[in-house]
Every structure is written in C-alpha cells, then in structure tokens.
Amino acid sequence: MDKHRRQHEPDLLQAALTAVQLPGLQWEVVEREPGGQATRGDAVLCLRFDGRELRYVAELKRGLRRATLGAALHQLANHGEQGLLVADYVTPPMADELRRRGVQFIDAAGNAWLTQPPLHVWVKGERPKEALAPPTQGGRAFQATGLQVLFALLCRPAAVDLPYREIAALAGVAHGTVGWVMAELPQLGFVAMLRKRRRLIDAERLLKRWVDAYPQRLRPKLLLGRYDTRKLDWVEAIDATRYGLLLGGEPAAARLTQHLRPGTATFYGNKVEPNLLTDQRLQPDRNGNVEVLRRFWNFEGETPGMVPHLLVYADLLAIGDARCLEIAGEMHAGIAAGFA
DNA sequence: AGACCCCTTGTCAGGGATGT
C-alpha cells in the first residue's frame, strides 16, 4: 500500500534536499514513512553540519496554500519532535509567515528557514523550478464529490460496506460517483476486503489527506454567502436551527470546548434565510467574517445542531490561526477514536 | 433443483461545470 503513497509524492523530498544544498550541510534520509503511521510524518531526516547531527520529522506538502497551511502546521505539531515542512514551493509571503510562526521549512526551489542554534539558514525569494510533476492530486477520490464520499466514510467507517446507493445517499452524490471512488480506495490502501466485506483501513492517514484536500477542492464550492459584522458575540448564544443552519467552525468549537471566542463564524445549511441577515445585521462582503456553506452530507452529527465534529476539526485547520490549531489539536484524539 | 426476482455493481454516453 505504501507504493501508491510514494507515487503521490514522488520526488518532492529528493528535489527539496537537492535544492537546499549549502556548504557544510549534509542531508540524510533516515526513514521514509516511519512505521506507516500518519501521525509520525512522511520522513525522518538527519542534517549534519559542523560535526553535529540534527533530527527532523518531515511533512511533505505539495501546493501549500493559506487554506492548507493550518493542516500542515497541525500535523507538524502532532509529531512532538523537531518538525520540518518540505514543500514544492514556498512563496515569499508564505516564507515570512512560516518564519513568524517558527516553522522550519525547505522547498524544491531552494528556499529554506532552518534554525537550530548555532545553525541559521534563511533563503527566500528563489523562483520555483520547472513544475516538479503535474499536480496529480490523484483521481476521483480527492475531487470535490470524492471528498464528499470520503467524508461520509470517515464519519461512519462502517458505511464503507453499505451498498453504493446508500453510501451515495449519505454522501450526497450520485451512486456512479461512489463507484469511481470505491474503485480507487483499495489501490490507495484505504479499503481492504475482509471475508468479502469492505473495511476502511488506515483511516488516520485518510483523515490527514482529507483535511488537506477539503479546503482546496470541496470547501470553495460550498459557499452560499459571506457576510461581515462588527460584533460576533451573538454567535455564542445563537440558536442556528431557527435559520435552518448547523454550527460549524469556530462557533461549534466554542460550544464544544468552552474556551474559544470565535473570530469567524461558519454555518452549514441548504440556503441563507433572509431573517438571519436582518436579525444579525449581516452585510454581504466577500472578505467577511461570517460564512454560510452548503450542507453536503445527509446524516446526523454527534452533537445536535452542529456539523459532524470531523468537519469542525477540518474547518479549524482551514482557518489556521494559532487559537484554532490549538483547539483542533484538542479535538484530534476524539476524532481518531471514532476510527477504532 | 430450477426459475425467478430484486438488489447491487460496473460501464458508458451526454452534458454541465470549470479552468485557460
């Protein structure tokens, strides 16, 4: 199963290690995909210089964006070791952002931020080399509707053995789409046949890939409306069901953890009730702090009036600021427990 | 045992959506 994972990130690691060749620095790949555990990073690296050896747990990320930054940082933080982000290309603003957040990185263009005193490396502004490989996000499973199917399976692992039409109903897609996705999952190492029944395996790794792809491929398609409001304090007490909405993102996280003051508000529903806009004095604004997204799944979450926790988790990562990542970290164990 | 039936799954053309 690891074979396919390597195909997904073919030479990114080698390309980055080659690009970041500085006098006196020597990279060594200690391990690829240690233990196959998603929580332990994509590789373990050793950096030698001046007779010292520094150990890094690396996360490989292609096509890093603002929206996927949160997931990347969250994964790095989960390792509990010195983390290193390995990207195909880090733009100058992104490089500044990573440095500001204390995230060490290298990329395939030769940009780098490494700081383990007395080592300090700061290279920024290198242009990307020719595209490493076409952005092979991998077939249908990680397209928008594929992600809907995977979401249903991650929330309800047992559903993987349901008939395609039932899975399709849960996921809100056509059953033909389920066929395409289900054909790929065994190849990707996420589904195994056991006594003629399908079983979801390696769900933790699938979750990781899902939260990475969600803000890129699916989330942008769900936007029903975005609005601005000066004050968000109403969010903490709102009965969203009055407007046919479910709490997501920060409002949901605030209810679950009791120690987050939402800086943004995410709701999921089928449409935007005009009452919501008048009651809460919301002004349409494409950069606003309140968003309503289309509910794409057809099953109940764990908490009434709230989207499934896994989606709260994913949205926190997509928001990506430090507070949200902290809460996401607290939620992770609870979500992973659902896979057992 | 055989016939029948329904559920499930695979396949594919059409066209809608999306990106260039």
Added chain:
DNA sequence: ACATCCCTGACAAGGGGTCT
C-alpha cells in the same frame, strides 16, 4: 470561447436469495 474534466443517470449484467 474553447477544451478538458468528471459528475450524473441510464442501462445491462452479475449474483444471491427465495419461492415453488
């Protein structure tokens, strides 16, 4: 505007269960 991608729904075949 055009090309590409891929989602959808229709159709047909496979397979297992049931009834006679």
